[in-house]
Amino acid sequence: MIFRWFESLIDIFRDAPDTAPPKSVVRFYVHYLRQVWKLFVVALAFGLAVALVEVALFDFLGRVVDMAQKTPAATFFQTHMQTLVWMAFVVVVLRPFFIGVHDLLVNQAINPGLTAMVRWQQHRYVLKQSLAFFQNDFAGRIANRIMQTGPSLRESAVQVVDAMWYVSVYAGTSIYLFAKADIWLALPLVLWIGGYVGMLVFFVPRVKDRSWHASEARSKLMGRIVDGYSNIMTLKLFAHTNREEGYAKEAIREQTDKLRAQNRIITTMDVSITSLNGLLIAGTSALALWLWVQGTVSTGQVALAVGLVIRINNMSGWIMWVVNGIFDNIGSVQDGITTISQERTVVDRPDAVPLRVTKGEVRFDDIHFHYGKSGGVISGLDLIVRPGEKIGLVGPSGAGKSTLVNVLLRLYDLEEGHIIIDGQDIAKVTQESLRSKIGVVTQDTSLLHRSIRDNLLYGRPDATEAEMAEAVRKARADEFVPLLSDGEGRMGYDAHAGERGVKLSGGQRQRIAIARVLLKDAPILVLDEATSALDSEAEAAIQESLETLMQGKTVIAIAHRLSTIARMDRLVVMEKGAIVETGTHSELIAHGGLYARLWAHQTGGFVGVE
Structure with missing residues (x-):
């Protein structure tokens, strides 16, 4: 019961501002620690109590020696019973109580609770980063930094709290007790404190700097290893095991060198402080004995001094x-x-509102987007997709088709211009509501490493089993889903898809993706090479389902296989980020422009060859 009470002191999933944590180290610590500052104050108080009790034990040792010297054995307990009982109470009751509460606060409340709270808030923040954020880094390195930052922040904060009291209490009370016996007895300790602080001032910034570089190298190594595991099929297909070993080897060597550099400074600091400690023990012991010979201090005070410096x-x-x-x-x-x-x-x-789709009109108004590059990807494009209209985007690779879809989904913000859906600028609506109104089937479908059911319900979490089964049937996925199994014996809808859906074939992944979008039933539909992973027979089998899916929706479809979009209401031909032709399939063939050339290449079997 007492464990549960302490474990409930930190609300892991507490409400907190969903803002970027500060970039300054001190402010970064304050950002998280201020949420649990009361616990740290209480832990600090009990740490102080523990440190005071520890010093009191050494003072008691000195007093026991003096009492034993000055009091006959026959009357020792009778004379000092009150002092002995009090010290027994301190040792048997107070000391375990203070240490117990301190440990409960640290081990049951702060250690697991603060770590989990920091990880949750950081994951929650990073999860909403832009697509570019994840494309510019290793997924493994991002995950590693979130996993290590929480415990590192907590551990360093707890260590500071504990070390602060031990250093200040031991140093302060020791100087007081030594000076009370004889002012000269405190001199070695005062000199030692000066030397100890000087060494910390010299070594600590160097340890900090090298620790940072070592941690950075560790994250880089983690990123490279995870990158290799995540793309294991590519490694196998290109027979580049040795190349991948070399890639990891370079990172391991760098991380080891950085760790060795860190450990050099640590070893030097260890030897230096050990030597300084030796001077403290020898100096205090010699001085205490000399003062005892002079009759200035008692035997108990010698025992206190030597015991305390050790x-x-x-x-x-x-x-x-x-x-x-x-x-x-x-x-x-x-x-x-x-x-x-x-x-x-x-x-x-701040004033973003949910998107309301009543008709499904999509208008691109003089949009500009370049992925941060100087060269143009899309410059000054205008396009209106009427409510319920089905358009096909056509053009060579790099024409800007997928970019158009990315900015429609607001995976990136436009540099200039506006995208308007039913009179609402998508820059002024919430991202969640925007994407909830657009169903997307992409060329590179990846599934979550969860059950097939969980993947399907991503389309609509509140869907019934019957609705889910109907979507699977319409996507022609019912022929393989019941037969699926995984390594842990789960079958059918309960079978796990593997990381990125690796346990399914490309066609199976695509059918699950189509079923998921069928279940979502959004008013605007984007098909980005939706049938590219299917063979001709499978594509023909689900073409009817796609047409059912498109009914009553505004559709933007991208396909290099022109036969799949030839029956669209209108085709929009793009080249170098601009619209160069628009019309129906027959109109564009008659026009004899870029689309006609692309069509001739494909139907002639020589795609991309003049």
Whole structure:
């Protein structure tokens, strides 16, 4: 019961602003830690109590030695019973209580709760990044940075809280106890503190810098390895195992070199502080014994001084590794910031409203888009797709057909111009509502590594089993879905598709994708090479389903196989980002322009050859 109570202190999925985390390291920490600051204050208080009790034990050791020297054995317990009982209470009750509450706060509340909360908020933010964000980085590296940033931030914050009290309490109370015995006894400790702080000031920035580079190299290595695994079929088909080994080998070598450089500075710091600690133990012990010989301090105070400096020696080694761990983790956080704290490039306006599609008219008004390049991809394009009209986009590769679809879906924002759907500028509506009104079947269909049912219900999560089965039937996928199985014995709709749908053939993936869009039943439909993965027989089998799917919808279809779109209401021929021809199939054939040449090449069997 007590464990559950502490574990409930952090609400992992708490409401938080869905904004970019700060790029400054300090502000990045504050952004997350301020959400749980009360827990850290309480942990800090109990850490202080634990540190005070630890120092009190050494003070008690010195007092016991003095009491034993000054009090006859026969009356020892009678004389000091009250002090002994109090110290027994501190050791048996208070110390376990303080440590127990501190551990519950750290291990049950902060460690799992803060880590999960940070990961959730970062994943939630990154998930809404633009398509370009994911295209410009390794998926494995992005995932690795989200996975490592949460625990690194939490660990370094907890270590700072713990180390802060131990250092300040041990150093402060030790100086006080030494000075109370004899002011000279505190001198070695004061000098040691100066030297210790000086070493930390010298070494810590260097550890931090090298930790950052090592973490960056680790993320790069993770990205390369995951990239290879994700594209294992390409590796096999091109027989480039050795080349891939070399690609990973280079990253492993770089990561190892960066780690070695980090460890060099750590080893140097370790040896330096160990040497300084040796001077503290020898200096304090020698001085304490000399003062004892002079009769200035008692035997118990010698025991206190020697015991405390040995404890400080052990603690300083712990502090050194804590400091190293803190900045190693800060290096990982800095590495994560480079990915996680990027501003989103495609965002909803504050006053964005849901898109309402009443007719389905799509108008491209003088649009310009270049993917950030100086050369033109689409420049000044105008196009109106009337409600319920079915148009086919035709043109050679690189003409801008897929780009037109990408900006319609607002995967990228236009540089100039407007795209209007039923009188509403898509830049002024929410992205979610826009994409919910457009059904898309792409050329490169990838499925989630989940069940076939989960993949289908992505089209409409509230669909019934009967509606889902009907969509599968219309897409001609009912002939293979019941026969599917996976490595864990799941069958049919429960079978998992594999990463990106790798366990299904290209044609099977495409039919699942078509069934998914059938289930979505959006008023605007985009077919981007929708039947490219199907053979002629399979394409003919689902052509009727596609025509059923297109009924009553505004359709924009892209196809290099011109026979699949020849029956569209209107064909729009693009070249170099501009519309060069428009008309029906027969009109364009009669015109004898670019479309007629493309048609002649395909029907003649020499696609792309003059």
